[in-house]
Amino acid sequence: MIDPKTLSGFRDYLPATMIPRERIVGCVRDVCRSYGFTPIDTPAVESLDVLLGKGGDESDKLVYRVRSAKAEKEEAGLRFDLTVPFARFAAQYVPQLGTPFKRYATGPVWRGERPGKGRFREFWQCDFDTIGTTSNAADIETALVINDLFAAIGIDRFEVRVNNRLLLNGLLDLYGLSDRAVPLLRSLDKLPKIGRDKVAEEMLKEAAVTADQAARVLDLAETTGSNEEVLARVESFFAGAPNDKAAEGLRRLRELLSVANAAGVPDGRFRIDLSICRGLDYYTGTIYETFLTDLPGIGSVCSGGRYDNLASLYTKQVLPGVGASLGLDRLIAALEEMKHPLLGGATTPADVLVVQFDAARLGDYQRVARLLRAAGVAVEVYPDAKKVGQQLQYAEKRGFRVALIAGSAEFEQGVWKVKDLARREEVAVPEAEVVARIKASR
Template structure:
């Protein structure tokens, strides 16, 4: 084959893999600001920060994800020749269990920690469903009292309000896995003498009920029965329950009454005859009493038996934070925003490592979803001003331009020197792209006279595209001249004018 006919090496595609995304300037800063407000609430409640490794052994993570139809049970895993099977963490709770088991002799009990970081799930991506996302967690390890569960719900409500979600736009809903187990026992799906029997069908039931807000009662009923085919044609096998069994489970999800006392009374009827179910109802009643004593009314936190949570390691009270305001879906139809946070009690997770029961409870905020919610409410912060840009009229005077930027930075003003190429028009176009509030120019004439020109880009942005030369630039009304020695004061004055 002639040399010029040889196939050229294929270039890699410049695209993000499905289920992943990139974050840019203002988005990153908005997320950081929101997380600062949330973690300040956690800190105020007495929690300490923790950072864990992004990689854990697959054995340490365990198999607790609700979606198990992907390789390695929904996690990204690989077989390391030296370490064995390793995986990216799928949440921040399983690594916490490992940390507590590993360092329990030096940690206080109870151990109260919060953590922010990315997690990864090997799930089928879709609209709003990413394979990498950020979580913001708080957990208490070593406290068996339901007071710890009530505290988590209260702290979650406070954190949402600190993030910018107004009271009335959210509700924290609480249920108890023991109540669900009681209903499963009453439906003939759980044998207290053999709790492992029928575990597969129970998992399908829990995952189905967890999708009630998304699929509705008919969709959940299909998953409790023979199965469901979605709009794409994909079929999800069901639990194979009888109509009577499915009705009992769905009856649990509709047991909420006007107040916590009424809900607990109805739940007591549904789980009658089940010791574990009665224990769960008693825990819910105690949590409701504790929250009421702290002033958290039904406008913020409610007992709701429809809450399940899909993760398999929950053992007691569970909670979910739902945003109740409406947004438009992809087809322009109104719908509620939905869940942005959740958590619950997981008393058996540390036991996997130590063999000893260690009670634990926690909450996790889906950071990316909460950011999307704030944006939907017009509270995302929007694009922020960029840095002051020092234009470069004479490359030989670069040291002078760098000195200007250094003076501004030392005074607390964000500033940069233009390091690209081109005339002043191109430099001003760059400043516009950067959303710079002020541009500074000092050509040979200005340096000889000991002055600088300041361009107020907030006023002159519409005209910058028409500027062809330095003289035209100087003629614009949004431009002022200032002494070189008064650069910082002049820039501050112009910035203050833009803020007014």
């Protein structure tokens, strides 16, 4: 007998988690499509050359190697994110597909890291990007998609924090520190975790700035207040020393707020937060992070930003773009912790169980089930003619809402017993009214 178990760091999705996961991925698809993002898919297995493009010990260590029984010419590995495969894809097909090109992709990625609480070696990402344009319209749309996505999932208490790297870059210009941007960003990224003093200390050490310069950068990042107050404060930093980068950053943030307002996004949904910067030097413009109001500590559940060039490793064509990624497993963990109704515990996607009271009547049971299915109601017919009590127990355990029961007495009268399983109420309903009755009771 072989021990039935998953490998360390890998996990199964049981119905109670898979039903909401499928619903969330469905929302990603629906919302992305509603903005004209098109789906693409790339293989899980890519050549190691493509995956390790940038080199670097870290990705080399985390990439799973793949080989077939035959010796292949090329070494292969499992993708560790959806960005590298998209960069390869864009280099290969954008000449034929044209720009602007807007795509979304959802699927698993693999990282050979030490597993931990909520950290798996195989986990899902949901990415969407617009490439081939530097227009702020695409940056604004990215924020709108994030807003619509969480609304579609059924979460209304969330905030999208927005920043623009150009503001910080402008400030660094002012102080002649532009060459120190990368280490400064890396330190700044740790602000929520290690606090102002430790970040300042690190900036002195890693970016060789003065204590005063570190303080100015931190003052900018820690500016608080209403969106207008924060933007006014940034302007005051540059009073008397006009800077093109900072001006463009301000223009883009202001346009984002005004278009969101014109389009009808609720006030307060987008908040300018100059402290968010994403550690990666890959990002060059707008930055997004998304926090759940009731569980900010879990960190950003949807993040991204604008970049100058997606695929420089694979093509000479410059492909600027903007995009974001939903951390599906982190979001599900958050919803579990918040006891959100989405993770309500039902282990069936169906509403109605048709009890198999009389095996000879299977045709009738499937007939009424098909009527309901045609009306958009999901229905399971119990496969065995077991005792009714046993079938109703099964229905309650799985989380069905309604049971339909009919034996010879009901068939003679042309009715079905419609049993509300939560209220434990039962009424006899003429067959012609069953669909309407069940749809109305939802």
